[in-house]
Amino acid sequence: MTAGVDLGPQAQAIRSDEDVVRVRQLVRAVAVAVKLSLVDQTKVVTAASELARNTLVYGGGGSVEVTTVDNGRRRGVQIVFVDSGPGIPDLDLAFTDGYTTGGGLGLGLSGARRLVDDFHIDTSAETGTRITVTKWSR
Amino acid sequence: MERVPILKIGDILLVSIQLDMSDQTAVQLQEDLAERIVATGCHGVIIDITALDIVDSFVGRMLSTIASISKVLDAETVVVGMRPAVAITLVELGLSLNGIRTALNVERGMELIAAARADEHEYQLDDDPDAETATP
Amino acid sequence: MALSAEESGRLAALLSGNAERVTQRWTEIIAGSLRGRLSQAELRRQVQDLHHAIVSTGEQGAIDLPAENATELRATLSELSRGRARQGFSATETAISIFALKDVVAELVEEAGGDNKLRDYVAYSGLIDELGLFTFESFVRTRESLIADQAEQLLELSTPVVKLWEGVVAVPLVGTLDSARAQVVMERLLQTLVDTGSPYAIIDITGVPAVDTQVAQHILKTVVAARLMGADCIISGIRPQIAQTIVALGIEFGDIATKASLADALRHVLRLTGVETARRQPRRDA
Ligand SMILES: Nc1ncnc2c1ncn2[C@@H]1O[C@H](COP(=O)(O)OP(=O)(O)OP(=O)(O)O)[C@@H](O)[C@H]1O
Numbered sequence: 226m227t228a229g230v231d232l233g234p235q236a237q238a239i240r241s242d243e244d245v246v247r248v249r250q251l252v253r254a255v256a257v258a259v260k261l262s263l264v265d266q267t268k269v270v271t272a273a274s275e276l277a278r279n280t281l282v283y284g285g286g287g288s289v290e291v292t293t294v295d296n297g298r299r300r301g302v303q304i305v306f307v308d309s310g311p312g313i314p315d316l317d318l319a320f321t322d323g324y325t326t327g328g329g330l331g332l333g334l335s336g337a338r339r340l341v342d343d344f345h346i347d348t349s350a351e352t353g354t355r356i357t358v359t360k361w362s363r
Numbered sequence: 364m365e366r367v368p369i370l371k372i373g374d375i376l377l378v379s380i381q382l383d384m385s386d387q388t389a390v391q392l393q394e395d396l397a398e399r400i401v402a403t404g405c406h407g408v409i410i411d412i413t414a415l416d417i418v419d420s421f422v423g424r425m426l427s428t429i430a431s432i433s434k435v436l437d438a439e440t441v442v443v444g445m446r447p448a449v450a451i452t453l454v455e456l457g458l459s460l461n462g463i464r465t466a467l468n469v470e471r472g473m474e475l476i477a478a479a480r481a482d483e484h485e486y487q488l489d490d491d492p493d494a495e496t497a498t499p
Numbered sequence: 500m501a502l503s504a505e506e507s508g509r510l511a512a513l514l515s516g517n518a519e520r521v522t523q524r525w526t527e528i529i530a531g532s533l534r535g536r537l538s539q540a541e542l543r544r545q546v547q548d549l550h551h552a553i554v555s556t557g558e559q560g561a562i563d564l565p566a567e568n569a570t571e572l573r574a575t576l577s578e579l580s581r582g583r584a585r586q587g588f589s590a591t592e593t594a595i596s597i598f599a600l601k602d603v604v605a606e607l608v609e610e611a612g613g614d615n616k617l618r619d620y621v622a623y624s625g626l627i628d629e630l631g632l633f634t635f636e637s638f639v640r641t642r643e644s645l646i647a648d649q650a651e652q653l654l655e656l657s658t659p660v661v662k663l664w665e666g667v668v669a670v671p672l673v674g675t676l677d678s679a680r681a682q683v684v685m686e687r688l689l690q691t692l693v694d695t696g697s698p699y700a701i702i703d704i705t706g707v708p709a710v711d712t713q714v715a716q717h718i719l720k721t722v723v724a725a726r727l728m729g730a731d732c733i734i735s736g737i738r739p740q741i742a743q744t745i746v747a748l749g750i751e752f753g754d755i756a757t758k759a760s761l762a763d764a765l766r767h768v769l770r771l772t773g774v775e776t777a778r779r780q781p782r783r784d785a
């Protein structure tokens with residue numbers, strides 16, 4: 226009933242470097258629309274950048290969907306990353322700071338989890354990887 | 364692909380990152396800088412990230428790599444202008460930017476480079492045996 | 500309670516057919532309850548808006564408050580509540596502005612007569628109750644956000660970040676530091692470093708009675724963040740108990756400079772900046 230900007234779900238393919246930039250911009254726009262604080266916007270955009278890059282590099286590409294969510298008390302941004310890549314065989318290991326199979330810093334997954342409020346991951350060799358993250362306004 | 368321009372000001376190369384860089388652009392910048400350091404013989408590099416509204420692990424790694432490469436090429440790198448929200452986020456992400464010197468703004472960055480060069484100069488004096496005997 | 504399309508049509512006709520009288524009576528009743536704290540002209544304008552919103556919704560079909568076609572009606576009600584909340588009226592006073600319509604409608608229905616008069620009145624008053632409750636809810640929501648805003652302003656007021664010296668800012672923390680406040684303070688501190696171009700910050704916790712893990716973490720993270728930005732933090736005023744908690748909690752302050760008092764900390768900073776120049780001066784002279 227509030228007269229806020231309501232952006233419907235927005236989808237974006239992740240097939241290239243430039244798409245990762247687009248994901249950042251899309252998430253920023255939605256984070257601004259639901260009035261996240263500047264620090265929270267920065268956190269969620271950074272998390273999205275990490276996860277989008279993983280989708281591209283390890284998931285072999287995929288897509289993302291960005292939605293506004295509302296739990297009655299607060300609004301938030303929800304982002305779903307989907308790929309049909311090889312999946313992550315050992316989640317505990319993948320979430321360890323510094324663990325990387327690709328010569329990265331190994332901070333993307335674990336760092337992204339620290340930067341958002343809710344983090345959910347489904348992954349298997351058959352279906353690929355699906356990660357849902359949410360950041361709520363304060 | 365867009366390219367980040369590199370300016371030469373005196374003995375310093377100034378890179379002011381104005382756009383949301385794709386990973387490829389970041390890698391290109393790394394290569395361009397190494398070439399310019401060698402070509403110009405500059406001893407200082409200032410990377411101004413005032414305009415960047417995020418720094419993720421990829422850009423963070425690029426900054427560290429640039430710092431290491433320039434060190435090998437005898438140039439000092441200072442990253443300046445990081446925004447508070449970016450710094451807070453980097454801490455949470457767990458990125459420590461080891462080995463990178465930072466300063467609040469371009470002027471402070473220049474001072475830092477000048478001081479680092481002066482220190483180096485002092486060391487050379489200290490190592491000089493003649494200088495040693497000259498002190499009472 | 501939603502009205503059927505016929506009931507809505509009849510209500511709209513009833514209200515628009517007697518427009519002048521309705522707004523007049525409605526304004527009078529509200530004015531009585533608000534006792535002159537709102538000008539007659541403004542009240543009248545508000546009542547006209549409400550009247551118009553109800554009539555035009557009713558003319559379009561069934562009045563169902565949550566439905567799509569009632570957007571204008573909801574907006575008008577919300578605007579009324581927001582205004583009242585800002586001007587300091589109570590929730591009851593705000594809701595009465597809507598409930599007053601019941602009296603007016605009762606009079607009109609009575610006069611109009613007809614077989615349906617009782618059933619119509621029950622339906623209309625159900626709708627008015629719903630409008631009233633909606634107003635009440637949006638009133639409460641506005642108050643909540645006003646209170647949250649004020650709390651935030653208080654928070655900012657209670658945490659001054661001051662420029663102590665050229666290149667040195669300080670934040671004297673006083674009182675209980677909860678996690679929310681610690682976060683606000685630290686963000687402000689970092690922003691002040693940028694705004695003043697100061698490479699040194701002193702976080703003085705003399706006035707803080709206790710530090711828990713979360714707060715200590717906030718301070719630590721701020722120190723690390725400041726370093727990333729190219730500034731150094733010194734923590735001053737760590738009292739013995741707090742030092743004990745910090746050690747007991749296993750929090751590593753690592754190589755962060757700590758000083759007994761704000762004055763010690765400032766002296767330390769000045770020596771740092773002073774020493775550098777003093778160290779180099781003789782070399783240049785030589
Ligand atoms: N979508 C994915 N599909 C398959 N494997 C993945 C996916 N995302 C992450 N991984 C695996 O998890 C590991 C850890 O990922 P993380 O993002 O933490 O580090 P990184 O990408 O290697 O380095 P960084 O992100 O710090 O540059 C990756 O090296 C990769 O093996």
Ligand SMILES: [Mg+2]
Pocket residue numbers: 275278279329332333334
């Ligand atoms: Mg990664």
